[in-house]
Amino acid sequence: MDVTTVVIGAGHAGLAASHFLSARSIDHVVLERGEVANSWRRERWDSLRLLTPNWQSRLPGHHYEGDDPDGYMTMGEVVEFIERFAAVTAAPVRTSCAVTSVRRVDEGYVIETSTGPLRCRTVIIASGACNRPVVPAFSSALPSSVEQFTPFDYRAPSKLPEGGVLVVGASATGVQLAAELQRSGRPVTLSVGEHTRLPRTYRGKDILWWMATSGIWDQRYDEIDDLTRARRLPSPQLAGTPSTLDLNALTDLGVQLVGRWAAVRDSRALFSGGLRNVFALADLKLQRLLETFDGGSPVTPTRVPASSRLQLDLGSGEIRSVVWATGFRPVYDWLDVPVVSAKGHLEHDGGVLASPGLYALGLPVLRRRKSTFIHGIEDDARDIVDHLSGHLSGHLAG
Amino acid sequence: MTTVENGVNVQALLDARTALQSAPEAAQFTWRATSKWDHGVHSTTRVQQFYGLGQEQSHKTESVFDADHPAVFAAEDNGITPIEYLLVGLAGCLTAGVASVAQNRGIQLRSVDAVVEGKHDIRGILGADSDVRNGFNDIKVTFTIDADASKADIEALVAQSQKRSAVFDALTNPTDVTVEVA
Numbered sequence: 112m113d114v115t116t117v118v119i120g121a122g123h124a125g126l127a128a129s130h131f132l133s134a135r136s137i138d139h140v141v142l143e144r145g146e147v148a149n150s151w152r153r154e155r156w157d158s159l160r161l162l163t164p165n166w167q168s169r170l171p172g173h174h175y176e177g178d179d180p181d182g183y184m185t186m187g188e189v190v191e192f193i194e195r196f197a198a199v200t201a202a203p204v205r206t207s208c209a210v211t212s213v214r215r216v217d218e219g220y221v222i223e224t225s226t227g228p229l230r231c232r233t234v235i236i237a238s239g240a241c242n243r244p245v246v247p248a249f250s251s252a253l254p255s256s257v258e259q260f261t262p263f264d265y266r267a268p269s270k271l272p273e274g275g276v277l278v279v280g281a282s283a284t285g286v287q288l289a290a291e292l293q294r295s296g297r298p299v300t301l302s303v304g305e306h307t308r309l310p311r312t313y314r315g316k317d318i319l320w321w322m323a324t325s326g327i328w329d330q331r332y333d334e335i336d337d338l339t340r341a342r343r344l345p346s347p348q349l350a351g352t353p354s355t356l357d358l359n360a361l362t363d364l365g366v367q368l369v370g371r372w373a374a375v376r377d378s379r380a381l382f383s384g385g386l387r388n389v390f391a392l393a394d395l396k397l398q399r400l401l402e403t404f405d406g407g408s409p410v411t412p413t414r415v416p417a418s419s420r421l422q423l424d425l426g427s428g429e430i431r432s433v434v435w436a437t438g439f440r441p442v443y444d445w446l447d448v449p450v451v452s453a454k455g456h457l458e459h460d461g462g463v464l465a466s467p468g469l470y471a472l473g474l475p476v477l478r479r480r481k482s483t484f485i486h487g488i489e490d491d492a493r494d495i496v497d498h499l500s501g502h503l504s505g506h507l508a509g
Numbered sequence: 510m511t512t513v514e515n516g517v518n519v520q521a522l523l524d525a526r527t528a529l530q531s532a533p534e535a536a537q538f539t540w541r542a543t544s545k546w547d548h549g550v551h552s553t554t555r556v557q558q559f560y561g562l563g564q565e566q567s568h569k570t571e572s573v574f575d576a577d578h579p580a581v582f583a584a585e586d587n588g589i590t591p592i593e594y595l596l597v598g599l600a601g602c603l604t605a606g607v608a609s610v611a612q613n614r615g616i617q618l619r620s621v622d623a624v625v626e627g628k629h630d631i632r633g634i635l636g637a638d639s640d641v642r643n644g645f646n647d648i649k650v651t652f653t654i655d656a657d658a659s660k661a662d663i664e665a666l667v668a669q670s671q672k673r674s675a676v677f678d679a680l681t682n683p684t685d686v687t688v689e690v691a
Contacts, residue, residue, distance in 0.1 A: 305672075373682040384681035388671040395665050 114140050116499065117222050117231045119213075121147045121204045123170060123193055124473030125237035127488040129202040130171045131496035137503070141202055142224060144209040148193040150239060155186045157267045158291060160351025162283060163484055164317050170196045171489045181317070183351030210238075214447045219468055233468040233499050236446070236457070240474050240483060241439035250435065252375040254425050258432040262288070265434060268295035274431035275299070277380065277423070279372050281306045282345035285436030286356050292434070293364045300423065300430070301361060302382060304371035307347040308393040308413065311355040313401060318349070321404045328481035329490075332461050335476065342456075342476045345438060358390070358413050369420050378426040386419050441474070462495050468502055470495050517612040535562050544576075551577040551587045592645070596625045598676045603650060606670025616662065619655040626650075648680065 116132055118125045121143035132139045143149060161168065166180035173196045175184075184192065197204060205226070212223035219232035244261035253259065258272060262284050265271075268291055278289040281303040293299040309318050322328050335341050350356040358368060370383035390413035401407035423430060443451045450457055450464045457464065461478045462471045472495055473483060481487030529536040538561035544554040557571040575588025582590075589597075600623050611618050627648045633641040654663050671677045 370681070374685075376683065381683040385671065385677065388668055388677075391664065391668045392672060395661065395668055398661065399665075 112219065112232060113229050114138055114231050115503065116140075116233045116235065117142060117220070117229060118235045118237055119210050119222075120237040120239060120473075121197065121202070121206070122150065122237060122239060122473065123148075123196070123485050124239075124488050124492065125235070126193065126197050126200065126202050126204075127171055127492035128235045128237055128472055128496060129204075130196075130200045131492050132499075133200065133202075135496060135500050137496075137500065139203065140229070141204045142208045142210055142222070142229075143204055143206045144225075146206050147197045147204060148190045150241070151186055151189050151193065154241070154263050156262065156265050156288070157186075159186055159287070160184060161189055161485070162346075162349045162351055163319055163486065167319060167323070167484075167486050168192060169486050169489070171200075171492070173199060181353075210445050212445055212447050215466055215469075220448075232503060233470070235470045235472055235495065235499070237472045238441065240441050242442040243440055244435060245438045245440050246435045247372070247437060249375045250433075252378075253433065254378050256428075257425050257430055260432060260434045262434075262436060262439075268292050268297065271297065271434075272431040273297065275429045276432050276434060277302065277430045278434045278436055280304070280345070280436035280438065281348065281358065282436065282438070283347060283349050285434075286348045286358075286361060287350045288434055288436055289361055289366050290350070290356055290364060293361070293366050297431075298365070298367070299361075300367045300369055300420075301358075302369050302372040302380075303358065303386060303389060304383075305389050306345060306358075306393050308357050308397045309347040309349050309400075310357065310397075311349065311353065313404065314408075323481075325404050327400075327403070328479065328484075328487065330480045332476050332478050332482075335480075338476065341480070342474070344475070359411065362414055362416070367420070368416050369423070375425070378424065380423045380425055380430075382419070382421050382423070384419075384421055387415050390415060462491060463498055468499070470499055513612060513615050513617045515608050515612045515616075515618050517609045519609060519612045522609065523613075537561070547587070548585075549577070550582070550584050551575065592627065592629065595645075595676075595680065596627055596648070599648065599650065599674075599680060600625045602674045602676035603652075603667075603670050606674050607652070607654065607666050610666050610669045610673075611656065611658075614662075614666070616666065617657045619657075620653075621655075622653045624651045 115137050116139035118128050118139060118141040121141045125141050129139060129141050146152060160183040164180065165175040165177060165182050165184060168175045168184060209225040210222055211225065213234060214221045219230065220234050222229040222231065222234070244263050246261060250259060260271065265288065271292065275298045276292045277300045278285050278292065279302045281301060285301065289299045289301045311318060313321055332338055348357050362368065368386065370386040372380055373383050374381045394410050394412050398407060398410045401410065440455060443455065443457065448466045448469060450466055450469065452458050457471050457474065459471050464471060471477065472491055473488065475483050478491045478494055479487060482491050538559065540559050542554050542556045544552050546552050554574045554576065555571055557568050559566050574594070576591045576594065577587040578584035578590050579586045604621055604623060607621055608618060625648065627645040629645050630641045632638040633643040652667055656663060
């Protein structure tokens with residue numbers, strides 16, 4: 112064995128795992144394809160700020176120390192925050208080391224990397240949930256006159272041609288890009304499917320304060336009725352700004368709302384006529400959430416456009432670019448252990464995989480509702496390293 | 510806790526959902542209707558056989574539907590117009606959804622009534638104005654529900670029934686349709 116534990120990925124999740132491994136004196140190495148906090152550096156747009164307020168940004172033994180606890184970090188600040196954590200914890204990170212294969216052998220695993228193989232007893236996969244943007248298959252049917260962007264290619268409005276933009280998807284990414292593109296003078300049409308509506312503040316406090324105080328975020332994965340659904344919920348309509356960025360705010364900015372983009376036929380985008388119901392579902396869910404906080408106050412309904420368009424001619428020149436804010440997926444093409452579902456997701460029980468000694472961290476609702484948030488990783492990482500440690504002692508005893 | 514009885518076997522549906530998750534091929538159904546022209550714009554459509562769970566299936570009895578047009582269309586009115594059948598389908602589907610979701614959520618229903626209205630500009634089908642579409646311009650469904658539940662819970666029932674409705678989806682989203690001559 113070269114090392115007891117290999118952690119894949121030096122983001123906040125991998126580094127939190129490293130912290131608890133060190134605390135238990137389990138020798139390990141953190142393999143990172145790029146640099147520490149790589150995706151925060153390279154796979155985010157310029158204006159993005161963290162969705163969680165600064166006071167909530169904490170990693171094990173490490174928290175925000177600036178003078179703006181209610182503010183939201185820029186990407187540069189997030190990278191610094193994670194880098195500082197890596198330095199303080201002296202995490203054994205090996206950068207520019209891409210994992211190309213993980214294979215099970217009798218005593219553990221063989222990890223093939225861009226800098227050579229490594230043998231270990233246990234592996235923690237912390238490679239993130241958003242490795243690749245998801246784009247619908249009909250994107251290939253769009254006329255070539257329309258430029259297409261994913262959140263990975265998008266940096267700022269100036270990168271897009273002048274003229275109309277069709278933003279697809281109304282989760283955190285879609286609403287933020289729609290707002291910034293509309294403000295840049297490009298008329299935006301936003302295609303809206305099922306979404307999670309959240310106000311930035313409620314009764315003067317950040318909505319995420321309410322989520323934490325009410326205990327929702329600590330809710331465990333094995334206490335959630337429909338876990339499959341909870342794990343694939345799109346990110347809520349939030350932005351790292353003091354004001355709410357919901358669909359009513361976008362309508363006020365002049366963004367035109369249309370239904371879920373269902374198909375392309377003869378260069379025409381066809382949208383669902385079910386917009387009213389996705390609004391109703393989101394409004395009802397928000398109302399129920401506020402009621403769990405403090406009895407709730409009436410939610411202003413999402414305003415339905417007087418007439419929402421059901422189709423749009425993509426060849427007319429009205430739309431010059433399409434931005435796909437249609438979600439992300441993890442990539443496990445390097446994982447040669449049968450723990451990936453037909454749909455490409457890890458099959459795990461609270462981060463424990465069916466292959467002994469193999470673990471995951473940093474996935475949606477991995478062990479708690481807060482699992483993917485920076486402050487949510489501490490409890491998960493502690494639990495996973497506890498389990499891993501138990502596995503090792505069993506292994507040594509046996 | 511009192512037992513809610515809306516007559517929907519939710520357990521069977523939940524069991525089917527679990528079973529079909531690992532057997533997607535059994536979930537592939539084909540619904541069929543066969544029609545015959547009678548006279549004028551009157552036709553008769555029969556429905557009995559369908560395919561599903563890996564084999565041919567059959568309704569208990571055959572259902573026969575007459576489609577025609579009313580006298581104001583200068584027709585004999587032997588049955589409702591074909592586009593009205595879409596309203597029948599939508600009402601039936603959403604109402605079934607309301608009952609199923611209510612059962613699943615432990616809500617006792619006493620009555621569920623719906624009025625379904627489809628706004629239709631017939632200049633489209635007459636070719637009188639090429640800017641007017643052939644189909645409905647919009648459809649409005651109004652439910653009146655008496656149940657042991659708050660207004661918000663009833664609204665959530667109706668929203669959820671749309672979310673899981675085959676006919677709501679078929680009407681609000683485009684479907685690839687092939688029509689050919691045998």
